[in-house]
Amino acid sequence: MARTCIITGGAGFIGCSVGAELARQFDQVIAIDSLHPQVHQQPVRPASLHEKVKLVIADITLAETWQALVQHTRPDVVVHLVAETGTGQSLTEGSRHASVNVVGTTRMLDAFAGSGRLPERIVLTSSRAVYGEGAWRDNRTGEIVYPGQRSRAQLERGEWDFPGLTCLPFAAVSTEPRPTSIYGATKLAQEHIVRTWASSFGIDVAILRLQNVYGPGQSLSNPYTGIVSLFASLARANQSIPIYEDGQIIRDFVFIDDVAAALCRVACKGTPSINPYDVGSGQATSILQLGTLIAHLYGAPPPHVNGAFRNGDVRHASCDISPTRTGLDWKPMWSLEDGLRALCDWIDVQQTLARR
Numbered sequence: 336m337a338r339t340c341i342i343t344g345g346a347g348f349i350g351c352s353v354g355a356e357l358a359r360q361f362d363q364v365i366a367i368d369s370l371h372p373q374v375h376q377q378p379v380r381p382a383s384l385h386e387k388v389k390l391v392i393a394d395i396t397l398a399e400t401w402q403a404l405v406q407h408t409r410p411d412v413v414v415h416l417v418a419e420t421g422t423g424q425s426l427t428e429g430s431r432h433a434s435v436n437v438v439g440t441t442r443m444l445d446a447f448a449g450s451g452r453l454p455e456r457i458v459l460t461s462s463r464a465v466y467g468e469g470a471w472r473d474n475r476t477g478e479i480v481y482p483g484q485r486s487r488a489q490l491e492r493g494e495w496d497f498p499g500l501t502c503l504p505f506a507a508v509s510t511e512p513r514p515t516s517i518y519g520a521t522k523l524a525q526e527h528i529v530r531t532w533a534s535s536f537g538i539d540v541a542i543l544r545l546q547n548v549y550g551p552g553q554s555l556s557n558p559y560t561g562i563v564s565l566f567a568s569l570a571r572a573n574q575s576i577p578i579y580e581d582g583q584i585i586r587d588f589v590f591i592d593d594v595a596a597a598l599c600r601v602a603c604k605g606t607p608s609i610n611p612y613d614v615g616s617g618q619a620t621s622i623l624q625l626g627t628l629i630a631h632l633y634g635a636p637p638p639h640v641n642g643a644f645r646n647g648d649v650r651h652a653s654c655d656i657s658p659t660r661t662g663l664d665w666k667p668m669w670s671l672e673d674g675l676r677a678l679c680d681w682i683d684v685q686q687t688l689a690r691r
């Protein structure tokens with residue numbers, strides 16, 4: 336029997352990357368994507384979308400999108416990537432995030448349930464944003480505490496860290512999700528919705544909580560996402576990269592090919608675990624380190640720490656990938672240095688093409 340995979344958001348950054356491998360594994364791959372103008376400068380099929388992937392340009396929040404799809408297709412596997420992703424933007428455009436991330440997901444599930452055309456597996460890309468600030472250890476008592484969101488007053492005073500506490504890497508098995516942004520809250524809602532629905536219908540689910548994904552193919556025009564490409568653009572223009580807070584904001588930067596490999600693993604083989612998988616490089620990197628590496632790659636002036644801050648930014652975000660390494664028999668293959676070089680080479684090519 337021919338096997339079909341649907342990728343929602345299949346024309347996006349992660350979608351194009353994972354689509355190429357899924358096109359090798361499935362007989363039919365259908366990407367559903369609205370080609371959102373914030374992500375796509377032009378409403379055209381991305382050149383990097385694998386030729387075997389059929390692109391359906393449609394909005395996942397509309398019931399008719401799904402009714403049309405399930406009339407002709409019973410998906411075996413759904414890789415659900417569509418999301419409004421801007422963390423800061425979600426504070427002022429929360430309804431957009433709720434509509435796409437929450438209602439878009441329930442529309443899809445309603446259509447599967449209503450038509451009886453149920454997939455055997457759903458893969459959901461969740462986010463590190465579900466953890467918020469995550470768990471920290473009290474330096475005096477050793478107790479694990481959840482300090483929650485940093486207040487605006489605290490940030491205005493330049494108190495970046497939580498005094499007396501040391502941050503711990505996120506781990507799905509032990510860190511309670513406590514989102515500090517509307518984006519994070521909608522991603523957590525997506526997790527609950529997909530898991531509850533799938534368990535009622537006996538459908539396999541895999542949830543991957545992604546850290547900061549970067550690499551060739553990421554949007555260079557979306558101002559709300561992609562700190563790595565933003566830094567690269569500044570350094571490429573020989574500007575000093577401005578670094579927020581005191582430069583010690585921590586992130587885990589994971590290369591796109593490593594994320595695509597993890598996604599393909601669960602899309603093709605499934606997973607016995609009910610826990611989400613943390614997908615990152617496993618390496619904690621400060622924003623200052625990132626800026627310095629990128630400036631060095633371009634021979635740009637060194638970055639400068641400017642003490643500015645962004646509402647809703649978490650201070651520390653890195654993760655323990657050991658359960659994912661074992662559970663998925665997967666490991667990240669790209670170092671940050673090699674990944675950044677690949678991204679910068681790709682940006683150079685894009686800029687040259689754009690000038691023609």
Ligand SMILES: NC(=O)c1ccc[n+]([C@@H]2O[C@H](COP(=O)([O-])OP(=O)(O)OC[C@H]3O[C@@H](n4cnc5c(N)ncnc54)[C@H](O)[C@@H]3O)[C@@H](O)[C@H]2O)c1
Binds near residue numbers: 367368547548549
């Ligand atoms: N990129 C990261 O660093 C990162 C980190 C954590 C989690 N994630 C998650 O991974 C997933 C994919 O992220 P990405 O970086 O590829 O994002 P992206 O913005 O590049 O891709 C999303 C795609 O969804 C499409 N889309 C948006 N709204 C739509 C709608 N209403 N109907 C149909 N299509 C719509 C866009 O056109 C775009 O092509 C998201 O669920 C995101 O939450 C990404």
